[in-house]
Structure formats: C-alpha cells, structure tokens
Amino acid sequence: MSKVDTFRALHHHRAPEDPLVLPGPWDAASARVFAEAGFPALATPSAGVTASLGYEDGRVPADEMFAAVTRIVRAVDLPVSADVEGGYGLAPKELVERLLETGAVGCNLEDSEDGVLKDPRAHADRLAEVRAAAGDRLFVNARVDTFSCGVADPERTIERAALYVAAGADCVYPIEAPPEVLPLLRAGIQGPINVGALTDEGPSPAELGARGATRITFGPGLQRRAARALREIAAGLRRR
Structure with a gap:
C-alpha cells in the first residue's frame, strides 16, 4: 500500500473515541x-513552519515552504500532509506538482485570505481542479474558515463543507469551531472532519472524537509550546 493510501485509510472506520x-x-x-513517539502520520502546520523559517505567519515564500516540507518528509518514513495555506497563487496543476515533488501525501487549503472568506463556489471550483490534477495521489483537506472569520452560524460552515466535499475534498477542517457545535457539524457534514485542539487545555482528542472529530491537529501549538520551553531553558542558563 502506498503512503497516500495508508494515510487515506487512517481516516476511515475509526471508533468515535x-x-x-x-x-x-x-x-x-x-x-x-513525533515519529519515534509512534504516531502513524504527521501534518505540518504552516504557521509553525513559517516561524521556524523566521517569517511572520502568511509571509513565507512558497519555495521556502516547499523546501521545508521536503526536509520534513525526507526525515521520516511516515505519511506527511502539508499545510500550504491558500496555495501561494499557484495554478492547481503546478500546486499539485510542487506538493508531489516534496513527497507529501496530502495538503490543507484554506478558504479565506487576509481574514476575508473567499466565494465558496469559486473555491470549490479550485478544489475540483486540484483534485483533477492530483487524482488519488493527494489527500485534500479543505479548511473552512467561517468561525475564524467571525461567522458563528454552523449552517454556513455546513454549506461550504458540502460544496468542498462535492468538489472532491477528502476531509474538511472547520478551524476554530467551538467544541459544543461539533455534534451539529458531524450530523451535517459528509466524510472526515479535522478539528484543531490545544496542547495543554480544553477537550482531549478522545473527547473531541466523541463529539464528532475524525482527526485532530494542533496548528502551530506544538511549535509554540516547544519555543516556550526553550525560553525557560535559556532563562535558566542566564541565571547560572
């Protein structure tokens, strides 16, 4: 079984908890x-990678992001999905080619720009083009940015998710969805749902799974937590 097939299979037939x-x-x-800890696959966070490269979130050049993803993929024998933000203005065919060159098996694509939601039908058309160019070679996780853009009505998220699934998305990611609305989203969305979790507070992955999450990611939370730990170590060295 290929890595992308393995990755896709990991999203199905899972118990809620x-x-x-x-x-x-x-x-x-x-x-x-993370590989040594026994996780079956990884998913890069764009903000975490961007910070490691010395840029503000959303400001990393595409070439540097793809190079960083390539290094991550090369370092482990696991399926790796890559967060490529909005796709860096690349045409769908070029975006797919660049992703496949890194060795990634999947990608996140977001449906807002500078805090403004994109037209959902136009974005669905773009996702359909990505799917057509990728075939089965990439697992496409379509981010739905309604909650992060201040649209609190879950029905708007469900409507966008339906368009993206129909366009060929393998999974949808209603970023910043409150945990209490997850059962409603689960009832209204076909297919896997990605939910973001905090690393040190809030519901556990198992609790989020019981509410409807298929998969759990942490955005830049792990990188930021590691940076905090390093600051504490550095401060201790200064005091010695």
Whole structure:
C-alpha cells in the first residue's frame, strides 16, 4: 500500500473515541521526535513552519515552504500532509506538482485570505481542479474558515463543507469551531472532519472524537509550546 493510501485509510472506520491524532512538525528534528513517539502520520502546520523559517505567519515564500516540507518528509518514513495555506497563487496543476515533488501525501487549503472568506463556489471550483490534477495521489483537506472569520452560524460552515466535499475534498477542517457545535457539524457534514485542539487545555482528542472529530491537529501549538520551553531553558542558563 502506498503512503497516500495508508494515510487515506487512517481516516476511515475509526471508533468515535479514537480519532486520528496528527502532530505538526515544523522541521526535520521535530518530525523525528513525533515519529519515534509512534504516531502513524504527521501534518505540518504552516504557521509553525513559517516561524521556524523566521517569517511572520502568511509571509513565507512558497519555495521556502516547499523546501521545508521536503526536509520534513525526507526525515521520516511516515505519511506527511502539508499545510500550504491558500496555495501561494499557484495554478492547481503546478500546486499539485510542487506538493508531489516534496513527497507529501496530502495538503490543507484554506478558504479565506487576509481574514476575508473567499466565494465558496469559486473555491470549490479550485478544489475540483486540484483534485483533477492530483487524482488519488493527494489527500485534500479543505479548511473552512467561517468561525475564524467571525461567522458563528454552523449552517454556513455546513454549506461550504458540502460544496468542498462535492468538489472532491477528502476531509474538511472547520478551524476554530467551538467544541459544543461539533455534534451539529458531524450530523451535517459528509466524510472526515479535522478539528484543531490545544496542547495543554480544553477537550482531549478522545473527547473531541466523541463529539464528532475524525482527526485532530494542533496548528502551530506544538511549535509554540516547544519555543516556550526553550525560553525557560535559556532563562535558566542566564541565571547560572
């Protein structure tokens, strides 16, 4: 079985209390840590990778992001999905080619830009083009940014998700969805649902799974938590 087939299979036939937990490596070293811990697959966070490269979130050049993903993929023998934000303005065919060159088996694509939601039908058309170019070679996780853009009505999220699934998305990611609305989203959305979790508070992955999450990611939370730990170590060294 190929890595992409393995990755796709990990999203199906899961018990509610056993969602797929995907840590987010920001470089090769962190990827190896997560692999050694026994996770079956990884999903890079764009903000975490961007921070590791010294850029503000959303400001990393495409070439540097793809190079970083390549290093992460090369460091581990696991399926790795890549968060490529909005696709860096690349045409769908070029975006797919660049992703496949990194060795990634999947991608996140977001449906907002600078805090403004994109037209959902136009974005669905773009997702359909990505799917047509990728065939079965990539697992497409369509981010739905309604909650992060201040649209609190879950029905708007469900409507967008339906368009994206119809366009060929393998999974949808209603980022910043409150845990209490997950059962409603689960009832209204076909297919796997990605839910973001905090690393040190809030519902556990198992609790989020019981509410409807298929898979759990952490955005830049793990990179930021590691940075906090490093600051504490650095401060201790200064005091010695």
